[in-house]
Amino acid sequence: MPFRFILALGLGLPLGQAAVANHLLRVDAGQHDRSGTPVSFTLPDGGQAHWQLTGPSGKAVAIQTDGLGSASFIVGKLAAFQTAVYKLSPAAKPTHSNVVSLVKQNGKLRITIDDKTVLHYQAEKSGLPRDDLEPIYRRGGYIHPVLTPSGTVITADYPHNHKHHHGIWFPWTNTIFEGRKPDFWNMGKGTGTIEFTGLHSQWSGPVHAGFSSSHQFVDLIAKPKKVALTETWRMQVYATGQAYHLFELESVQRCASESKIQFPQYRYGGLGFRGHDDWDGKENCFYLTANGEADRIKGHATRARWCHIGGQTGGKWGGIGGLCHPGNFRFP
Incomplete structure (x- = not known):
C-alpha cells in the first residue's frame, strides 16, 4: 500500500537536447500558478557527475542530483498556462552548497x-x-x-x-x-x-x-x-x-x-x-478541507484532496496542510 503525502506537486518535464553539451528543460505550469514548486527530471545519458542549471532570466538555479540518474530543482514562480525554459549544462564540480x-x-x-x-x-x-x-x-x-x-x-x-x-x-x-x-x-x-x-x-x-x-x-x-x-x-x-x-x-x-x-x-x-497541546479545545484549533468544510465534526470521515489544521502556540499562529497524492489507494 503506497501512501504519499506532499505539500506541492512536481511537474513533468520533456527534455530536449539544445547542443552537444547543453540541454533545454521546458517547464509548463499547467492550469495552476506555481510558486516554490519542486521539479524532478531524468538526466541525459553520458555519465556526467555534476550539472549546472540556468533559469529563464539567466541566473543560476540550484540543482541537486541523486546519483541514480535524476535531478531536482525548485521553480520560483510560474503563472498558470505559462512556460519557462531552463538550460542544463555540464559542470566540473557542484555549483551550489548545501542549504x-x-x-x-x-x-x-x-x-x-x-x-x-x-x-x-x-x-x-x-x-x-x-x-x-x-x-x-x-x-x-x-x-x-x-x-x-x-x-x-x-x-x-x-x-x-x-x-x-x-x-x-x-x-x-x-x-x-x-x-x-x-x-x-x-x-x-x-x-x-x-x-x-x-x-x-x-x-x-x-x-x-x-x-x-x-x-x-x-x-x-x-x-x-x-x-x-x-x-x-x-x-x-x-x-x-x-x-x-x-x-x-x-x-x-x-x-x-x-x-x-x-x-x-x-x-x-x-x-x-x-x-500542539495549546491547540486543545474547540476554540483553540481550526480546520479547513478542500471541500470548504471548517467544522471538524462535519468533516469527520469525509474525503478531501487536502486538509489544513492550525492553532496558536504561545500566542503565535501556525499550522500544517496535508495534500493527498493522487496516486494513493482510494484517492482522495
Whole structure:
C-alpha cells in the first residue's frame, strides 16, 4: 500500500537536447500558478557527475542530483498556462552548497534549512519525558517536533490526554491478523506496537534533504510476538525559498508474511497528526478541507484532496496542510 503525502506537486518535464553539451528543460505550469514548486527530471545519458542549471532570466538555479540518474530543482514562480525554459549544462564540480542539512544525533535525525530546524525524525525509541508514562508507551519511527519557519512548534509528543500520540505517525487501530486483533494505535493495551528497524539512507543538499527508513508492526498478542506489517518511509524536506516549510512523506506498507492483515471499518487509523497541546479545545484549533468544510465534526470521515489544521502556540499562529497524492489507494 503506497501512501504519499506532499505539500506541492512536481511537474513533468520533456527534455530536449539544445547542443552537444547543453540541454533545454521546458517547464509548463499547467492550469495552476506555481510558486516554490519542486521539479524532478531524468538526466541525459553520458555519465556526467555534476550539472549546472540556468533559469529563464539567466541566473543560476540550484540543482541537486541523486546519483541514480535524476535531478531536482525548485521553480520560483510560474503563472498558470505559462512556460519557462531552463538550460542544463555540464559542470566540473557542484555549483551550489548545501542549504537543507540532515544530522543524526541521539537516536534521531534533525533536518534544517539554513541552520533553522524544520523537523526531527525520532528513529530509535525515545526516552519518556515524564514519570507518569509506563515503558509500554516508548516508541520510535515518528516525526516530532515540526516547526514553522518562525520557530513555532506545531506538534506534540506523549501528550497528557493521549499518551500514545506522537507528532506525525502511522498506526492502525482496528485490525485482524491471524484471528487476533492487535491495536497498533492504543499502545497502552499491550496488543500491538510499531518498531523502528533501520535507517537505509540519508542525505543533504542545495535543494532537499531526507532519509529512508523502515518500521515493523508487531502483534504482541501472538506468542511469540509476530510481525504483521513492514513499512518503509521516504521523506524529503525542500528549500523552496517560501514563507513555509515543505516536505514530502511516502509510506509503503507490506504484509510481513503469507498471513494477511485486515482493516475493518473504524473512525480513525493510519496517518496521524497530533497538534500542539495549546491547540486543545474547540476554540483553540481550526480546520479547513478542500471541500470548504471548517467544522471538524462535519468533516469527520469525509474525503478531501487536502486538509489544513492550525492553532496558536504561545500566542503565535501556525499550522500544517496535508495534500493527498493522487496516486494513493482510494484517492482522495
